[in-house]
Amino acid sequence: MSLDVNGTTIEVDENGYLLSLEDWSEEVAGKLAEDEEIEMNDQHWEIVNFLRDYYQEFQIAPAVKVLTKAIAKKNDIHKKEASVFLYELFPNGPGLQACKIAGLPKPTGCV
Amino acid sequence: MEDIKGAGNSGDGQEMEDNKGKFLNPTPILDELEGGQWPSFITGFKELGERTEKPMIRGVLDQLEYSYKTKMGYWKGGMVTVKGYGAGIITRYSMIKDKFPEAKEFHTFRIQPAAGLHYSTKMLREVCDIWEKHGSGFMNMHGQSGNLQLIGIEQDKTQECFDELNQAGWDLGGAGATVRTAASCVGPARCEQACYDNLKVHEKVLKNYAGMTHRPEFNYKMKFKFSACPNDCANAIMRADVALIGTWRDSIQIEQENVKEWIDEYGEDALYEQVVNMCPTKAISHKVGTSTIEIENKDCVRCMHCLNVMPKALSPGKERGASLLMGGKNTLKVGVNIGSMMIPFMKLDTDEEIEEFIEQMDEIIDWWDDAGFDHERIGETIERVGMKQFLEAVGIKANIDMVVRPRDNPYYKKKYDSTAD
Numbered sequence: 001m002s003l004d005v006n007g008t009t010i011e012v013d014e015n016g017y018l019l020s021l022e023d024w025s026e027e028v029a030g031k032l033a034e035d036e037e038i039e040m041n042d043q044h045w046e047i048v049n050f051l052r053d054y055y056q057e058f059q060i061a062p063a064v065k066v067l068t069k070a071i072a073k074k075n076d077i078h079k080k081e082a083s084v085f086l087y088e089l090f091p092n093g094p095g096l097q098a099c100k101i102a103g104l105p106k107p108t109g110c111v
Numbered sequence: 112m113e114d115i116k117g118a119g120n121s122g123d124g125q126e127m128e129d130n131k132g133k134f135l136n137p138t139p140i141l142d143e144l145e146g147g148q149w150p151s152f153i154t155g156f157k158e159l160g161e162r163t164e165k166p167m168i169r170g171v172l173d174q175l176e177y178s179y180k181t182k183m184g185y186w187k188g189g190m191v192t193v194k195g196y197g198a199g200i201i202t203r204y205s206m207i208k209d210k211f212p213e214a215k216e217f218h219t220f221r222i223q224p225a226a227g228l229h230y231s232t233k234m235l236r237e238v239c240d241i242w243e244k245h246g247s248g249f250m251n252m253h254g255q256s257g258n259l260q261l262i263g264i265e266q267d268k269t270q271e272c273f274d275e276l277n278q279a280g281w282d283l284g285g286a287g288a289t290v291r292t293a294a295s296c297v298g299p300a301r302c303e304q305a306c307y308d309n310l311k312v313h314e315k316v317l318k319n320y321a322g323m324t325h326r327p328e329f330n331y332k333m334k335f336k337f338s339a340c341p342n343d344c345a346n347a348i349m350r351a352d353v354a355l356i357g358t359w360r361d362s363i364q365i366e367q368e369n370v371k372e373w374i375d376e377y378g379e380d381a382l383y384e385q386v387v388n389m390c391p392t393k394a395i396s397h398k399v400g401t402s403t404i405e406i407e408n409k410d411c412v413r414c415m416h417c418l419n420v421m422p423k424a425l426s427p428g429k430e431r432g433a434s435l436l437m438g439g440k441n442t443l444k445v446g447v448n449i450g451s452m453m454i455p456f457m458k459l460d461t462d463e464e465i466e467e468f469i470e471q472m473d474e475i476i477d478w479w480d481d482a483g484f485d486h487e488r489i490g491e492t493i494e495r496v497g498m499k500q501f502l503e504a505v506g507i508k509a510n511i512d513m514v515v516r517p518r519d520n521p522y523y524k525k526k527y528d529s530t531a532d
Contacts, residue, residue, distance in 0.1 A: 063328075063485065064197065064288075064326075064327060064328040065288070065328045065329065065330070065480070068328045079328075079480075080322065080323075083322065083326050083328055084322065087195055087197070087326060091194040091195050092192050092193075092194060093190075093192050093196070093197040093326075094197075095190065095197065096190055096192065106189075106190070107190060
């Protein structure tokens with residue numbers, strides 16, 4: 001499967017996740033978000049950028065627990081509030097949707 | 112040796128003949144499961160498949176037949192959710208979808224039952240209709256997970272199916288690293304031994320942790336189970352991270368009149384054999400020729416045996432409440448554990464008392480969320496850091512009535528020897 005962004009063809013897997021992290025750009029992220037019916041704002045970008053930084057450092061997407069705690073710390077809110085906040089931004093789950101928009105591979109397993 | 116006719120050979124000419132006009136393909140190996148004296152899930156699968164003519168059911172039967180032939184399972188997990196939920200749907204993709212395209216997806220909805228598994232027939236009819244409309248029509252009631260499980264749906268139908276279920280009053284259960292769907296025994300709704308209203312506590316806990324049930328972000332799963340008396344019909348002590356088991360702190364109530372009735376009906380020998388000698392702590396005494404019994408309550412270990420044998424004559428004390436045991440689980444990082452006694456007795460009659468319990472649990476879960484490793488149940492975290500550290504961290508005072516290990520090996524049940532001293 002592939003994704004068409006401004007005339008450039010980008011390879012994605014059967015669920016629409018980028019096959020190569022290198023193909024990612026803000027335009028690509030915008031297109032991926034559009035497909036997920038998400039209108040990107042600063043808060044969305046903040047999380048997408050956090051995921052990309054984390055992935056580049058550790059070569060793995062953070063566990064939702066780690067993401068939630070990081071967001072709680074950054075915004076100075078309780079982790080329960082951070083969890084609700086994340087799902088408001090990414091209704092189908094930050095694991096699935098935010099990773100997709102950030103160009104990370106699809107999370108596996110039951111979490 | 113008997114020839115298993117047609118087994119693993121679905122292309123057989125005779126079978127093609129027998130199968131004429133049927134929707135499902137021949138499944139000779141699976142058919143063997145229909146023999147014997149028990150109901151077979153294969154019979155149910157086949158009936159539903161022929162009636163509804165859903166290709167998904169045909170595909171799953173074909174793949175299962177193939178699984179029995181090759182002695183391999185072909186399902187893999189993944190991630191399927193509905194809007195706002197991170198958990199509640201168990202994903203099943205076929206690993207051999209090219210061979211069995213009809214069995215490509217067969218996901219499972221976990222639906223939360225009401226406390227004590229009480230349903231109205233109307234609700235059950237609704238869930239059946241919705242499920243047959245969007246999914247396969249199969250359900251599973253109830254595994255150890257405590258959920259009503261709806262088995263077999265495709266990913267692109269999950270949202271509309273969930274919306275309809277939700278409109279009818281159902282919600283998804285827990286899966287993955289969440290507070291899981293809780294389980295209770297029938298409690299005071301249908302049982303005279305109930306020592307606290309476990310159904311009410313269950314409901315309050317369920318509502319308090321709804322967010323943590325739907326959004327997986329713990330180290331691993333966290334299970335609550337509520338048994339209203341020490342018979343522990345919800346299997347809480349062995350299976351739940353948090354087991355709330357009903358108990359009493361005064362004396363067993365004795366109706367001597369009913370004791371006499373019991374003795375008149377079954378005889379004095381039966382009283383010795385079934386009650387007095389069966390008491391593990393020898394707390395019950397009876398003088399030959401009389402029609403009463405005495406109980407030394409400080410020796411009672413709440414095994415429930417005498418109360419179960421003489422339910423009319425004996426009942427739990429008047430000062431009733433619950434014990435909190437934590438850390439029960441099956442094999443994971445370390446072996447099987449039975450819950451450790453954390454709070455020997457607490458009252459749970461008023462809303463405030465239940466609220467207090469939930470606040471204590473919030474603190475405990477918060478601690479575990481920070482102190483626990485990935486994929487570590489709370490019992491293992493406690494074992495790793497030490498009970499003392501745990502108690503200090505969550506503010507529970509150590510107490511002589513606390514028992515770390517009620518019984519080391521949960522598979523072991525002592526046979527009490529009635530002739531021993």
